[in-house]
Amino acid sequence: MQRDKLAPETYDELREIAARYPQKRSGLLPMLHLVQSVQGRITPEGIEACAEILEISAAEVSGVATFYTMYKRRAVGDYHVGVCTNTLCAVMGGDAIFAALKEHLGVDNDETTDASGDEKAITLEHVECNAACDYAPVVMVNWEFMDNQTPESARQLVDDLRAGREVRSTRGPAICSWREAERVLAGFPDGRADEGPAAGPASLVGLEIARENNWTAPSPGGERPLEQAPVDGGAR
Amino acid sequence: MTDVLTPVLTDDWDADRPWTLASYESRGGYAALDRALGMTQDQIVDVVKDSGLRGRGGAGFPTGMKWSFIPAKDADNPKPHYLVVNADESEPGTCKDIPLMMATPHTLVEGVIISSYAIRANHAFIYVRGEVLHVIRRLQQAVREAYDAGHLGKDIHGSGYDLELVVHAGAGAYICGEETALLDSLEGRRGQPRLRPPFPAVAGLYASPTVINNVESIASVPSIIRNGPDWFAALGTEKSKGFVIYSLSGHVNRPGQYEAPLGITLRQLIDLAGGMRAGHDLKFWTPGGSSTPLLTAEHLDVPLDYEAVGGAGSMLGTRALQIFDDTTCVVRAVLRWTEFYKHESCGKCTPCREGTWWLVQVLERLERGEGTEEDLDLLLDQCDNILGRSFCALGDGATSPITSSIQYFRDEFLAHLSGGGCPFDPAASTAFAAEGARA
Numbered sequence: 001m002q003r004d005k006l007a008p009e010t011y012d013e014l015r016e017i018a019a020r021y022p023q024k025r026s027g028l029l030p031m032l033h034l035v036q037s038v039q040g041r042i043t044p045e046g047i048e049a050c051a052e053i054l055e056i057s058a059a060e061v062s063g064v065a066t067f068y069t070m071y072k073r074r075a076v077g078d079y080h081v082g083v084c085t086n087t088l089c090a091v092m093g094g095d096a097i098f099a100a101l102k103e104h105l106g107v108d109n110d111e112t113t114d115a116s117g118d119e120k121a122i123t124l125e126h127v128e129c130n131a132a133c134d135y136a137p138v139v140m141v142n143w144e145f146m147d148n149q150t151p152e153s154a155r156q157l158v159d160d161l162r163a164g165r166e167v168r169s170t171r172g173p174a175i176c177s178w179r180e181a182e183r184v185l186a187g188f189p190d191g192r193a194d195e196g197p198a199a200g201p202a203s204l205v206g207l208e209i210a211r212e213n214n215w216t217a218p219s220p221g222g223e224r225p226l227e228q229a230p231v232d233g234g235a236r
Numbered sequence: 237m238t239d240v241l242t243p244v245l246t247d248d249w250d251a252d253r254p255w256t257l258a259s260y261e262s263r264g265g266y267a268a269l270d271r272a273l274g275m276t277q278d279q280i281v282d283v284v285k286d287s288g289l290r291g292r293g294g295a296g297f298p299t300g301m302k303w304s305f306i307p308a309k310d311a312d313n314p315k316p317h318y319l320v321v322n323a324d325e326s327e328p329g330t331c332k333d334i335p336l337m338m339a340t341p342h343t344l345v346e347g348v349i350i351s352s353y354a355i356r357a358n359h360a361f362i363y364v365r366g367e368v369l370h371v372i373r374r375l376q377q378a379v380r381e382a383y384d385a386g387h388l389g390k391d392i393h394g395s396g397y398d399l400e401l402v403v404h405a406g407a408g409a410y411i412c413g414e415e416t417a418l419l420d421s422l423e424g425r426r427g428q429p430r431l432r433p434p435f436p437a438v439a440g441l442y443a444s445p446t447v448i449n450n451v452e453s454i455a456s457v458p459s460i461i462r463n464g465p466d467w468f469a470a471l472g473t474e475k476s477k478g479f480v481i482y483s484l485s486g487h488v489n490r491p492g493q494y495e496a497p498l499g500i501t502l503r504q505l506i507d508l509a510g511g512m513r514a515g516h517d518l519k520f521w522t523p524g525g526s527s528t529p530l531l532t533a534e535h536l537d538v539p540l541d542y543e544a545v546g547g548a549g550s551m552l553g554t555r556a557l558q559i560f561d562d563t564t565c566v567v568r569a570v571l572r573w574t575e576f577y578k579h580e581s582c583g584k585c586t587p588c589r590e591g592t593w594w595l596v597q598v599l600e601r602l603e604r605g606e607g608t609e610e611d612l613d614l615l616l617d618q619c620d621n622i623l624g625r626s627f628c629a630l631g632d633g634a635t636s637p638i639t640s641s642i643q644y645f646r647d648e649f650l651a652h653l654s655g656g657g658c659p660f661d662p663a664a665s666t667a668f669a670a671e672g673a674r675a
Binding site: 020021022023025026027028029030032033054063064067068069070071082085086087088090091092093095096127128129130131132133134135136137140142143144145148150151169171172173181184185186187189190192193194196198199200201202203204205206207208209210211213215216217218220221 | 241327380404464466490579
């Protein structure tokens with residue numbers, strides 16, 4: 001496989017990450033995200049670069065890289081599709097979705113499709129709870145939420161991804177590539193923060209019920225324990 | 237009389253672009269910071285103590301007391317102090333911090349600044365799990381906006397107080413939600429828990445005094461400063477003060493986030509959520525994530541506060557109410573959670589590393605209908621050998637679903653043995669079961 005060389009600019013950015021912290025080794029996790037964004041996986045070359053900048057051994061960097069599930073030793077496709085199969089999502093349909101995608105894509109867990117021509121490659125993995133249980137069953141694409149999936153919707157999702165059609169997260173922007181996502185995780189914003197909604201429907205159900213019933217938090221009571229700065233009420 | 241639901245943290249989630257600084261400031265955002273900077277550090281700690289705020293990340297430790305453990309900075313203790321926000325929300329069922337940071341990241345950022353000032357920290361970190369890209373974007377932007385507006389950086393609001401805040405993305409490890417593992421991870425190491433003492437308040441990040449608080453705890457601070465400790469303490473129950481976010485998931489008609497005073501019951505919450513899905517009854521539920529022992533329909537009227545849930549034999553945890561109806565096989569559910577703990581055990585302590593592996597072996601055998609009744613006793617014995625024998629609570633949490641499910645559903649385990657396998661149809665429990673979809 002052709003490997004992208006680490007450019008001098010990448011070294012500069014790795015050093016820039018390390019410099020964000022009082023002690024530079026704290027930068028290692030985001031630095032490894034940057035390595036993945038450049039090289040599509042954790043490479044021996046990327047490990048050496050981190051070790052050199054942080055003045056630790058390559059074995060120490062390797063030890064960290066192999067500990068965390070988001071770091072990949074094998075090349076990830078254009079899109080990483082993670083199906084939650086922790087208990088709640090599994091019961092609500094995650095197991096059925098994962099089985100459907102394995103069959104549809106012809107790959108097993110943690111494997112990547114063979115992409116031909118213009119087709120995009122997909123890496124399929126089952127993931128643990130991704131903190132979206134009120135939207136179960138949940139699929140993540142490059143760590144963006146795809147809420148309330150079914151086997152049918154998930155098959156359509158991966159077909160759209162493979163064909164290069166635009167896919168929007170149900171609670172976020174148009175899906176970028178996995179490498180672009182890794183760059184954001186390394187701490188380099190991509191300017192898409194304003195895309196997508198503030199909250200999905202399930203996040204708002206309690207608030208909607210409160211609004212319907214005119215339920216609010218109590219107003220702060222008569223005597224103020226703290227001095228008299230202008231305040232807005234805790235409730236509208 | 238307090239209303240049933242009391243939106244405070246969630247109150248702005250339906251506003252127009254509430255994640256932006258302009259929106260947050262238009263609703264009084266960063267006014268609490270001004271007020272806090274006019275107080276002494278000790279006054280802020282006292283206000284938070286008086287409010288009765290307890291940690292929202294699961295353990296429920298009083299937040300103000302945690303802050304007060306930070307030693308004073310003097311010639312004997314010259315090391316810098318740090319605030320670390322635990323935004324590694326990963327406990328199965330827990331899904332409150334992610335929507336909060338997505339919708340209103342500035343509430344958290346303002347809380348970070350006030351809390352850092354209170355503990356005399358000039359450097360703070362938000363350690364957010366890496367698997368939530370858009371949340372990280374919103375946090376990064378909020379922090380940038382706060383710097384540009386002078387809420388972060390040098391001489392904040394002309395007070396002379398300086399604070400640097402870094403958003404740090406993790407890389408996929410449940411164990412990093414454990415506070416000392418989080419610190420090791422933030423130091424660029426494998427996320428493995430540390431032996432305590434020393435506690436982080438004495439030797440935390442870079443062996444310096446460190447406070448680690450959950451997102452919801454820190455996000456509650458601005459409203460406490462704004463409205464006063466009595467306002468906060470008037471909500472909730474005697475020892476469990478204030479409002480919290482309850483997260484309902486699973487087989488209810490309207491799963492989602494419900495912000496209420498501590499002490500609401502699951503019966504009330506399920507009523508608000510439109511009941512269980514049609515034609516089915518509640519079978520079992522977790523009050524605060526998979527590490528809290530399962531409860532059943534007999535516990536519907538337990539007030540969901542720290543004391544009452546503890547009295548019912550479980551823990552309030554993160555109020556992650558995962559609700560399962562009668563179509564769900566409890567053995568399948570528990571096996572899956574156990575596989576999760578096995579996968580996420582960091583490997584440092586033998587009872588957890590080896591024990592979770594063995595638990596999976598025995599549970600798999602039982603689920604296939606190939607075990608014997610003695611395997612239930614074997615499981616309980618294994619749990620006994622794991623519980624309380626490791627550095628952190630991951631192994632303890634792994635035993636919770638097993639011991640509680642055997643307590644309440646022993647017959648269902650046995651039915652797998654007498655019937656030669658699982659008697660449930662997994663398709664019936666899915667959200668799309670009505671469409672007749674199958675794996």
